[in-house]
Amino acid sequence: QKEVEQNSGPLSVPEGAIASLNCTYSDRGSQSFFWYRQYSGKSPELIMFIYSNGDKEDGRFTAQLNKASQYVSLLIRDSQPSDSATYLCAVHTGNQFYFGTGTSLTVIP
Amino acid sequence: EPEVTQTPSHQVTQMGQEVILRCVPISNHLYFYWYRQILGQKVEFLVSFYNNEISEKSEIFDDQFSVERPDGSNFTLKIRSTKLEDSAMYFCASSEVMGDRAYTFGSGTRLTVV
Numbered sequence: 102q103k104e105v106e107q108n109s110g111p112l113s114v115p116e117g118a119i120a121s122l123n124c125t126y127s128d129r130g131s132q133s134f135f136w137y138r139q140y141s142g143k144s145p146e147l148i149m150f151i152y153s154n155g156d157k158e159d160g161r162f163t164a165q166l167n168k169a170s171q172y173v174s175l176l177i178r179d180s181q182p183s184d185s186a187t188y189l190c191a192v193h194t195g196n197q198f199y200f201g202t203g204t205s206l207t208v209i210p
Numbered sequence: 211e212p213e214v215t216q217t218p219s220h221q222v223t224q225m226g227q228e229v230i231l232r233c234v235p236i237s238n239h240l241y242f243y244w245y246r247q248i249l250g251q252k253v254e255f256l257v258s259f260y261n262n263e264i265s266e267k268s269e270i271f272d273d274q275f276s277v278e279r280p281d282g283s284n285f286t287l288k289i290r291s292t293k294l295e296d297s298a299m300y301f302c303a304s305s306e307v308m309g310d311r312a313y314t315f316g317s318g319t320r321l322t323v324v
Contacts, residue, residue, distance in 0.1 A: 196266050197243070
């Protein structure tokens with residue numbers, strides 16, 4: 102059974118702060134990792150993907166991957182109220198995604 | 211930006227009835243998928259479809275479910291004899307290539323079985 106675990110939160114941060122979201126996965130053979138944002142009642146939208154160990158930055162977002170620890174994280178710098186959403190960690194194995202349950206983030210103005 | 215279109219956005223059906231959820235994938239995409247998300251739970255894989263046949267399916271995707279690409283544009287999910295526990299958001303997705311690439315998800319169909 103391939104598991105993707107996330108702290109469900111809720112995580113609250115003040116506007117302008119750094120939000121840190123964490124995810125662990127069980128399948129050591131997984132090769133690609135994704136972060137999706139999902140607003141209530143809406144479909145997941147891709148924020149970032151990462152394949153290699155280390156950090157990958159895209160604007161205010163940084164994804165971090167540590168395959169040895171089977172750990173992937175997402176940092177959101179200068180958090181904005183519009184970042185308030187549920188963040189889904191997804192691991193791609195075979196031809197399907199395995200999603201975590203998501204972490205609910207609230208950015209307080 | 212190209213979109214995956216799903217219709218209807220909300221479907222209410224009586225238990226035991228059949229429903230068909232429709233999706234129009236992005237035109238140059240070759241791989242198609244259905245996922246579902248029960249309220250408050252994780253997004254779960256149902257099925258992937260390529261070259262007019264199922265390439266992978268989950269344990270959820272039992273004989274109650276079927277998929278079809280009836281023409282060059284639509285991709286449908288049929289649920290026969292719906293049960294209360296089939297109530298969920300159903301997301302269609304498509305991708306240009308197979309493998310470790312991100313999908314484009316549709317906006318979803320909220321299915322409510324009463």
